[in-house]
Amino acid sequence: MKNNEIGEAIQNDFLKNVSDVLRQAKKNAKTAVNLSMVYAYYEIGRMIVEEEQHGTNRAAYGKQLLKELSAYLTDIFGKGFSTTNLKQMRQFYIAYANDQISQTLSDQFETLPTVSTGRKFFLSWSHYLKLMRIDNIDERHFYEIESVKNDWSLSELKRQYNSALYERLALSTDKDKVYQLALEGQKVETPKDAVKDPYVLEFLGLKELPEYSESELESRIIDHLQQFLLELGTGFAFIGRQVRFTFDEEHFMVDLVFYNRLLRCFVLFDLKIGELKHQDIGQMQMYVNYYDRKVKLEDENKTIGIVLCRDKNNAVVEMTLPEDNSQIFASKYETVLPKKEDLKKLLEERIVAEDGGEDD
Known part of the structure; x- marks a missing residue:
């Protein structure tokens, strides 16, 4: 490489690094502004609720109050203060006035201010507009914690909620750990914790294809790898x-x-792509054994194998795997x-059944 080319490359790196600093600064400033507005909307919601309580006919007074406040704020600050938006601020306060999030999460954001109850907020207003519509407080806490931990965008939060992530994780774990989802979000400490x-x-x-092959399924996953990793x-x-x-002069391929x-x-x-067969589990067992014995390092933990299938018979799975299985899923x-x-109903039925078993 010629000297002028080296100099140009160094200069390009320098220019990029400077622009990256500015982009990050703008992002941080935008985040700070968004968080400031969340705290402001909470305070406005509190003031609206307390003012409404002074009216004798609260419904009529509240309606008129919001209308007058909307006109006043719009005249001063412009758009963003319609009666609908003010109602959302009131709902925000009502939803979070007596709501406490995990202390662990609060401790991670020491510099954030707290409201009168000691509560902190970590996400954008758009996130909280979605979260405050979740009636189950434990479920709401879970999605808030996961949004913070994984830096979920609003669209990703909606996708995870619509895919019933909370119910799926709750159904995949034991009853005692369900409550932990609301306190700490998803914790990955054992192989089972990593499996949905x-x-x-x-x-x-x-869903648009009448039928597809395993290679097509694999190709689609690779094409949507970022979304698959999020899942x-x-x-x-x-x-x-x-x-x-x-192995033993035979070639094998792990998907x-x-x-x-x-x-x-x-x-x-x-x-x-079809129903799981016991041979599929046996094949995965061989893959896992090979990785444990030939690939993983001494200080690494045992390999996990997951057979991802369109359908399965749980009885076949349980009979094929050893009782102390902790590697094959x-x-x-x-x-x-x-x-x-449907998943909520399954979760409720399971909890009721387990509680009934304890009573016996």
Whole structure:
């Protein structure tokens, strides 16, 4: 490389680095402004509620109050203070006035101010407009925590809510850990914590196809890898597709290989478009054994294997796997968003059944 080319490359890096600093500063400033408005809207909501309580005919007084306040603020500040928006601020205060979020999360943001109850806010107003419509407080806390931890955009928050992530995780864990979802969000400490059942892959667009092959499923996942990683959850990094290894002069291919940095282990995926068979589990067991014995380092944890299938018989899975299994999992995948109400009902029925069993 010539000297002038080297100098040009260095200059380009310098220019890019300076522009990156400014972009980050603008992003931080925008975030600070958005958070300031969230706190302001909470305070406005509080003032509206307290003022409404002074009226003798609260319904009529409140309606007139919002109308007058809207006209007054619009005249001074312009758009953004319609009666609808003011009603949302009032609803925001009512939803969060007696609401406390995880202290752990609050401690991570020491510099943020608190409202009179000690509550802090971490997300944009648009996020809270979505969150405050979630009636279940535990579920609302879960999505707030996950949005903060994973830096979810509003569209990603909506997608995770619509895919019933809270119910899916709750159904995939034991009852005692369900409450932890509201306190700490999803914690990945054991192999089972990293597995969902079902996985929702509506972003692949496969519902439009009357039939498809396993290679088509794999290709769609690779084409939408960023969304697939978000669906997998925290800590996953993509290693490769159709990763080949040779054993006893035979060649084998693992459909998808990931690494989870929280669990410090490889995570292997085998894709099946039909119903799971016991041979599929046996094949995954061989893949996992190979990675444990030939690939993973001594200080890394045991490999996890997930057979992702369109359908499965839980009895077959339980009979095929050892009772102390902690490495091989079989999960269904859905190509359309599940009905959130159906999953809620399943979760409620399971909790009732478990509580009934304890009473006996």
